[in-house]
Amino acid sequence: MQHALNSRILIEQAKGVISESGEMTMDEAFATLRKCSRNNNLSLTKVATAVIDRTLGLGTLVPLKGIAGA
Known part of the structure; x- marks a missing residue:
């Protein structure tokens, strides 16, 4: 349940x-x-983490550095 909340x-x-x-x-x-x-x-969750970490470009949502675990 904690994982779902996180x-x-x-x-x-x-x-x-x-x-x-x-x-x-x-x-x-x-x-x-x-x-x-x-x-x-x-x-x-992976996409959300990449957005928060700024490893996913917000303008086009294109990976800038790649997404870990992708």
């Missing part, structure tokens, strides 16, 4: 980063995270 916190933080930097709503930010996750066959 994942949710990461996802919420990433939504905030995307929303602020990308000038989009929180719903649009989540849709962007989800699309990137699905398109790259990565977990939502």
